[in-house]
Amino acid sequence: MEEHGKPIIAANAGSAVPALPSVPPPQKPSSTAETESPPNEALDVSEEPNVRSKLRIYTILIALCLELFIAALDQTIVSTAAPSIVADLHGSLGYTWIGAAYLLANAAAGPIWVKCSDIWGRKPAILCAIAIFAVASIITAASVNMAMLIAGRALQGAAGGGLMQLVNITISDLFSIRSRALYLSAMGLVWVLAGTTGPVFGGALSQYASWRWCFWINLPVCAVTFVVMLFFLDLHNPRTKLGEGLMAIDWLGTISMLAVTLLLLLGLDFGGVIYPWNSPKVICLIVFGTLMIGFFLYSEKRLAKYPLMLLSVFEGWSNNAIVIVAFTHSMASFGVEYYLPLYFQSVKQASPLQSGLLLLPMIITCAIVDILGGVFMHQIGRYRELIWAGTACMTLGAGLYTMFGTDTTLGTIVGFQIVFGFGMSLLFQTPTMALQNSVSQADTATAMATLSFMRSLGTSLSTVLGGVVFQNSMTIRSSFLAASGLGKPQLEALSGYQAAANVHISQTIDDPAQRQAVKEAFAWSIRNMFIMYTCIAAVGVLASVFVKQRHMSKEHTETKTGIENMTEKKRGLESS
Known part of the structure; x- marks a missing residue:
C-alpha cells in the first residue's frame, strides 16, 4: 500500500533506501470561515515514530486487515x-x-x-483479543x-x-492524520x-456444509494474525x-456501562414480543437502564481517575454532530445489511446462498x-x-x-442497492477522520473508544429495534393471514x-392466495423496518450540517502508553 507523497515511516536502520518518500513540511491552511486548525498538541504524551521497513509495515497492515475482517464478518455471517x-x-x-448478543x-x-491498551500497551491487548476470539469461536x-x-x-x-x-487505534499510532x-x-x-460477503458465506456454508463452519473458519485466521502481531508489531x-x-x-x-447497554437492549427486545410494553419487567429494564446513563456520566466526569470515555468529545456542535452521524450510520446501514436477506428469503423465496449473492450490487x-x-x-x-x-x-x-414488495423486479433491487451502498460507504471512515482531527494525538485512542462505542451501540440497537418492529408487525398481520384461511399452526x-x-x-x-398473503405479510413487516431506518438516516442528514472542516495535518508522533504517561497527560489537562 504505497503512500502518495505523504510518508511517515522510513526504511529500517539497515536499509539505504527509504521505504517511503520524505514528509514535506505541513502547509498552513487558508484562513476561511469553514476551516479550523486542529487542537493544540501541547499536552500530547508522544514520541517520534519508529523507523520501520516496508516489509514490516505491509505485514502489520495485512494482519490488521485479517483481524478486522473476521471480527466484522461475524456481525453479518449469521444473517443468512x-x-x-x-x-x-x-x-x-x-x-x-444470535446477532444481538455479539453486538x-x-x-x-x-x-x-x-x-x-492504554495501560498495558497495544500489542498485549491485541494478542489477548485474538486469543479470546478464537476460544469463543470454538x-x-x-x-x-x-x-x-x-x-x-x-x-x-x-x-x-x-x-x-x-x-x-494501531493505524492511528502508526500514521499521521x-x-x-x-x-x-x-x-x-x-x-x-466483511459486512456484505458475510451473508454470502453464511448462506453457502449453511446450505452446502454446516452453519458451524461460520465459526470454525475463524481459527486459522486467528492463528496467523496472532503470530504476525507477536513478531512484527513494535x-x-x-x-x-x-x-x-x-x-x-x-x-x-465499566460496570455502569455494561448495565446501561444490557438493561436497555433487553427491555427493548422483550417489549411487545415476550412481554407487553406495559409489563413491570419491560418498564423496569428500560427505566433502570436510562437511570444508569446518568450514573455512568457522573462516574466518568467525577469519580474515574482514568475514564473509559473522553466526555470532552461531546463538547461543541461539530463533535456532537460527528457522533450523531456515526451513530445513525451504524443503525441504518447495519440494520439494512442484516435484514435485507430476510426480504430476499421470505418474499423473493431465495435460498440462503442466493440471498447473499443478491447483495453483490451493494458490495461492489x-x-x-x-x-x-x-x-x-x-x-x-477534506471530509x-x-x-x-x-x-x-x-x-x-x-x-x-x-418500495420493496412482492413483485419488485431484480433491476429495481439492484438499482436501489447501488444508491444505498454509495451513501453507506462514504460514512465508514469520514466520521472517524473528522473526530480524530478534532482531538490531540494523545487523546485519539480514548476519543475513538467513545465514537466506536456509539457505533457499536447503534448496531446493537439496530438489530434489536429492527427485530421488535418486524415481530410486532407480523403479529399485527395475523388477522389478515387468518382471513386468508391459514390454519392455527401456520398462524403461530x-x-x-x-x-x-x-x-x-x-x-x-x-x-x-394463501401463499401470496404470507409473502405480503413479510413484505409489509419488512417495509416497516425500512421506514424506521429511513427516519434514522434522516437524523444523520440534519446532524451533518453542523460538522466543521479542520485542517488535516501531515505531521505525526506516536503515542506512548502506560500508567505513567496517562498520569502525566491527566496532570497536564488539569493544569491547563
Whole structure:
C-alpha cells in the first residue's frame, strides 16, 4: 500500500533506501470561515515514530486487515445462517439474539479494551483479543443448544470489540492524520467486504456444509494474525505490572456501562414480543437502564481517575454532530445489511446462498466508493463534503427500500442497492477522520473508544429495534393471514419471534392466495423496518450540517502508553 507523497515511516536502520518518500513540511491552511486548525498538541504524551521497513509495515497492515475482517464478518455471517441455526438448535426465541448478543458485547467491551491498551500497551491487548476470539469461536461452533451458542456469541462479541477498536487505534499510532485517511479507508473496504460477503458465506456454508463452519473458519485466521502481531508489531510497550494495571481500570464506569447497554437492549427486545410494553419487567429494564446513563456520566466526569470515555468529545456542535452521524450510520446501514436477506428469503423465496449473492450490487458499489473516498481525503484533505453526500444518499437509498414488495423486479433491487451502498460507504471512515482531527494525538485512542462505542451501540440497537418492529408487525398481520384461511399452526409459526425462523413457510403452502398473503405479510413487516431506518438516516442528514472542516495535518508522533504517561497527560489537562 504505497503512500502518495505523504510518508511517515522510513526504511529500517539497515536499509539505504527509504521505504517511503520524505514528509514535506505541513502547509498552513487558508484562513476561511469553514476551516479550523486542529487542537493544540501541547499536552500530547508522544514520541517520534519508529523507523520501520516496508516489509514490516505491509505485514502489520495485512494482519490488521485479517483481524478486522473476521471480527466484522461475524456481525453479518449469521444473517443468512440464523434460520438454519434456529432450526438445528430448536430455539426460535433466540433468533434476534444470535446477532444481538455479539453486538451487545461488542459495544460494551470496546472501550474497556482501549483502556487496557492504554495501560498495558497495544500489542498485549491485541494478542489477548485474538486469543479470546478464537476460544469463543470454538464454543460457538460446538454449541449443542441455543443458550451455549448465545454465550459463545457474547464472548465472541467482547473479543471482536477489542479487535475492531485496536485495529483503528494501531493505524492511528502508526500514521499521521492525513496519511491514515488512506489506510483507514482500506480498513473501511475490509468492513464493506466483511459486512456484505458475510451473508454470502453464511448462506453457502449453511446450505452446502454446516452453519458451524461460520465459526470454525475463524481459527486459522486467528492463528496467523496472532503470530504476525507477536513478531512484527513494535509499538510502545510500557511493561505495566498486572496489579498496577488492574488498579488503574475504571471499574465503576465499566460496570455502569455494561448495565446501561444490557438493561436497555433487553427491555427493548422483550417489549411487545415476550412481554407487553406495559409489563413491570419491560418498564423496569428500560427505566433502570436510562437511570444508569446518568450514573455512568457522573462516574466518568467525577469519580474515574482514568475514564473509559473522553466526555470532552461531546463538547461543541461539530463533535456532537460527528457522533450523531456515526451513530445513525451504524443503525441504518447495519440494520439494512442484516435484514435485507430476510426480504430476499421470505418474499423473493431465495435460498440462503442466493440471498447473499443478491447483495453483490451493494458490495461492489461500497468497495469502489470507499476507496475513492479515502483517496479524496488523502489528496485533498477534506471530509465534510463526503459526509454530506453520504448521509443524503444513504437516506435516499433507505427510503427507496420502502418500495420493496412482492413483485419488485431484480433491476429495481439492484438499482436501489447501488444508491444505498454509495451513501453507506462514504460514512465508514469520514466520521472517524473528522473526530480524530478534532482531538490531540494523545487523546485519539480514548476519543475513538467513545465514537466506536456509539457505533457499536447503534448496531446493537439496530438489530434489536429492527427485530421488535418486524415481530410486532407480523403479529399485527395475523388477522389478515387468518382471513386468508391459514390454519392455527401456520398462524403461530408466522407470529412474533417465530416468523423470522419460518421464512420459507410459503413454499409449503399449496393455495396460491394463501401463499401470496404470507409473502405480503413479510413484505409489509419488512417495509416497516425500512421506514424506521429511513427516519434514522434522516437524523444523520440534519446532524451533518453542523460538522466543521479542520485542517488535516501531515505531521505525526506516536503515542506512548502506560500508567505513567496517562498520569502525566491527566496532570497536564488539569493544569491547563
